Amino acid sequence: MSVTHLPNAHYAGLIAADKSELLGHDIAWLNSLREKASSEFADGGFPSPREEEWRYTNISPIEKSQFSLAAKAGAVDTEFLKDVLLDDCHHLVFVDGFYQASLSSVGELPEGIVVSAISTGLAENESLVKSLLDSVVSTEALGFINFNTALFTDGAVVSIEENTKVDKPIQLAFISSKDADLSLSNCRNLIIAKESSKATIIETYNGVEGSCYLTNVVTEVVVEPNANLSHNRLQAESLKAYHMGGVYSRLDKNAIFSQYNYTFGAVLSRAEVHAELGEASDCTMDGLYIGMDHQHIDNHTRVNHAQPHAVSNEFYKGIMGDRSRGVFQGRIIVAEDAQKTDAKMGNRNLLISDRAEVDSKPQLEIYADDVKCAHGVTVGQLDDTAIFYLRSRGADEQMAKNMLTFAFANEMVERIEFQPLRIKVLEQLLERFPQEGMKIEWL
Amino acid sequence: MLKIEDLHVSVEGKEILRGINLEIGKGEVHAIMGPNGSGKSTLSYILAGRDGYNITKGRVLFNGKDLLEMSVEERAWAGVFLAFQYPVEVPGVSNIYFLKAALNGIRKFNGESELDAMDFISMVKGKMKDLDMDEKFLYRAVNEGFSGGEKKRNEVLQMSVLEPALCVMDETDSGLDIDALQIVAEGVNRLRNPERSFVLITHYQRLLDYIKPDYVHVLAHGRVVKSGGPELALELEEQGYAWVDEKVAS
Numbered sequence: 001m002s003v004t005h006l007p008n009a010h011y012a013g014l015i016a017a018d019k020s021e022l023l024g025h026d027i028a029w030l031n032s033l034r035e036k037a038s039s040e041f042a043d044g045g046f047p048s049p050r051e052e053e054w055r056y057t058n059i060s061p062i063e064k065s066q067f068s069l070a071a072k073a074g075a076v077d078t079e080f081l082k083d084v085l086l087d088d089c090h091h092l093v094f095v096d097g098f099y100q101a102s103l104s105s106v107g108e109l110p111e112g113i114v115v116s117a118i119s120t121g122l123a124e125n126e127s128l129v130k131s132l133l134d135s136v137v138s139t140e141a142l143g144f145i146n147f148n149t150a151l152f153t154d155g156a157v158v159s160i161e162e163n164t165k166v167d168k169p170i171q172l173a174f175i176s177s178k179d180a181d182l183s184l185s186n187c188r189n190l191i192i193a194k195e196s197s198k199a200t201i202i203e204t205y206n207g208v209e210g211s212c213y214l215t216n217v218v219t220e221v222v223v224e225p226n227a228n229l230s231h232n233r234l235q236a237e238s239l240k241a242y243h244m245g246g247v248y249s250r251l252d253k254n255a256i257f258s259q260y261n262y263t264f265g266a267v268l269s270r271a272e273v274h275a276e277l278g279e280a281s282d283c284t285m286d287g288l289y290i291g292m293d294h295q296h297i298d299n300h301t302r303v304n305h306a307q308p309h310a311v312s313n314e315f316y317k318g319i320m321g322d323r324s325r326g327v328f329q330g331r332i333i334v335a336e337d338a339q340k341t342d343a344k345m346g347n348r349n350l351l352i353s354d355r356a357e358v359d360s361k362p363q364l365e366i367y368a369d370d371v372k373c374a375h376g377v378t379v380g381q382l383d384d385t386a387i388f389y390l391r392s393r394g395a396d397e398q399m400a401k402n403m404l405t406f407a408f409a410n411e412m413v414e415r416i417e418f419q420p421l422r423i424k425v426l427e428q429l430l431e432r433f434p435q436e437g438m439k440i441e442w443l
Numbered sequence: 444m445l446k447i448e449d450l451h452v453s454v455e456g457k458e459i460l461r462g463i464n465l466e467i468g469k470g471e472v473h474a475i476m477g478p479n480g481s482g483k484s485t486l487s488y489i490l491a492g493r494d495g496y497n498i499t500k501g502r503v504l505f506n507g508k509d510l511l512e513m514s515v516e517e518r519a520w521a522g523v524f525l526a527f528q529y530p531v532e533v534p535g536v537s538n539i540y541f542l543k544a545a546l547n548g549i550r551k552f553n554g555e556s557e558l559d560a561m562d563f564i565s566m567v568k569g570k571m572k573d574l575d576m577d578e579k580f581l582y583r584a585v586n587e588g589f590s591g592g593e594k595k596r597n598e599v600l601q602m603s604v605l606e607p608a609l610c611v612m613d614e615t616d617s618g619l620d621i622d623a624l625q626i627v628a629e630g631v632n633r634l635r636n637p638e639r640s641f642v643l644i645t646h647y648q649r650l651l652d653y654i655k656p657d658y659v660h661v662l663a664h665g666r667v668v669k670s671g672g673p674e675l676a677l678e679l680e681e682q683g684y685a686w687v688d689e690k691v692a693s
Contacts, residue, residue, distance in 0.1 A: 389531035391515035392491050393601060394548035407535025
């Protein structure tokens with residue numbers, strides 16, 4: 001049940017403003033979709049902490065900051081871009097919400113594959129975009145999705161042809177430029193892996209440190225029968241930024257979908273990772289979140305076992321330091337018909353400061369009777385005996401703590417098969433928990 | 444090298460050590476034997492600097508310095524090493540990284556430069572071979588999923604890499620079969636030299652068949668009740684700890 005929470009004048013103004021300059025303004029169906037989302041947003045606004053799903057995350061700083069859509073993409077330093085782009089990938093680069101062809105390099109792709117910005121291929125890909133847009137997102141009124149639908153400026157559209165394997169990962173790089181202060185980047189990504197195809201998508205989010213902006217992104221994913229899609233997101237926004245991100249997916253029969261979610265950046269962030277599971281599909285959701293300073297990191301997952309024989313494995317690990325706060329809400333729904341469901345959910349948290357906080361809330365709703373569902377949540381501190389052991393071997397106290405904290409997180413890093421991404425995630429970790437003299441190959 | 448003077452230690456108000464006096468010279472091997480609950484493990488933890496113990500009286504000098512004033516890592520840097528009775532599993536930290544971090548900490552303290560990675564690895568591999576340890580242990584998490592014997596071997600490996608001046612070995616023989624015991628003992632014997640001292644804490648005489656001590660002390664009820672040469676261990680083995688209790692009672 002959503003609570004009426006009107007948008008403030010600033011955001012109401014953005015929504016009510018003339019949309020004739022927006023992407024696809026001459027396409028009737030898209031306009032009516034935008035209008036519908038606009039009117040829903042005008043009535044419901046952004047979510048309020050009075051809503052159950054938002055009780056741990058108060059987004060009022062976003063309302064107060066009054067972010068506006070960037071008029072155009074700002075400049076990005078070559079060095080910054082080089083650091084963001086992963087080796088051995090097809091790249092699409094978006095800056096401040098706009099596709100930048102000059103910074104992107106899609107390269108060679110097998111026939112029939114679409115890897116494009118919505119803005120550049122809308123005429124060509126209109127039916128594809130139409131079939132995916134707003135097709136997977138949850139039907140419940142969710143302010144940030146409506147806001148995104150009403151105002152998205154660009155995004156990626158990816159379609160993997162039947163029986164085709166894309167060897168190199170496809171990186172969708174979202175960058176907020178140094179001109180992005182107080183701006184809002186609103187992208188929409190549409191991804192479909194057609195029957196028996198296989199591909200890896202990596203979304204990365206980066207911004208110039210110190211800059212305060214809002215990223216509000218929605219990704220919709222369809223995994224058709226027997227397809228195997230790996231979807232990764234690395235959120236390394238500026239530590240003053242806000243990030244609202246969603247990955248909404250639908251898995252058809254026998255589909256395999258693995259979602260890996262790494263959160264390091266933004267002062268306030270929330271990731272929604274939702275999956276609707278078809279018959280005998282297989283869904284993995286792994287996550288790692290590290291909060292320092294005053295960061296607030298919210299991960300919200302939902303696995304909807306709608307059909308029988310599906311398997312889901314969910315495991316999130318978090319480390320909260322300083323005065324940070326972590327939120328994990330994992331919901332598993334097993335429908336009445338979803339017999340033989342095998343669902344697992346785990347969330348382990350490490351608090352490394354007395355002032356850090358974690359709220360972890362697993363929710364299981366099971367309507368079928370022949371299912372396996374397991375869940376476990378832990379919130380703990382570093383093991384004193386292990387600290388003593390390391391110190392007794394000559395590691396100083398800080399080093400011992402760093403080693404153990406790093407080790408806690410490394411379990412999730414070890415799961416990353418694609419080396420360039422693994423190294424990027426490691427760099428984020430090592431920046432926070434330096435490990436003197438360590439070689440990456442020793443991990 | 445190590446001088447323990449009238450050491451009294453209590454835990455949660457209960458006195459565990461009640462006036463220990465011991466002097467361990469350079470290059471000497473001392474065995475401390477005693478029944479369960481005599482305070483053997485407490486003594487080893489006190490030397491390594493573990494929290495949770497209340498030292499009510501006495502002092503411990505290590506090469507003339509007040510050991511009890513030093514932090515856990517300072518003791519390690521100065522050359523004190525405790526081989527744990529129950530080595531701790533450290534998931535996510537590989538053995539090789541752990542050894543490197545430990546050795547670098549000690550070298551840094553001694554003003555030495557970091558060892559080159561290649562030199563370091565070949566040095567460690569050589570020591571592993573001596574202990575009949577598979578090289579794959581290098582890349583496994585510290586002690587995670589190791590058998591009892593593998594853990595003890597790993598302690599001796601750490602000891603041989605870190606080359607401490609004083610090795611305190613807490614019940615190193617427990618959980619070892621005859622083969623493992625011989626390998627571990629040989630590892631320890633290889634480390635014996637005129638500059639390095641050992642304190643072997645053990646319940647049984649078995650270990651002392653392989654590592655010959657210079658002195659044997661019997662600990663009971665928090666005190667050293669008898670000291671002597673290696674023959675004392677045999678005497679204990681024959682007569683059992685009940686004999687010690689009688690001695691304390693009389």
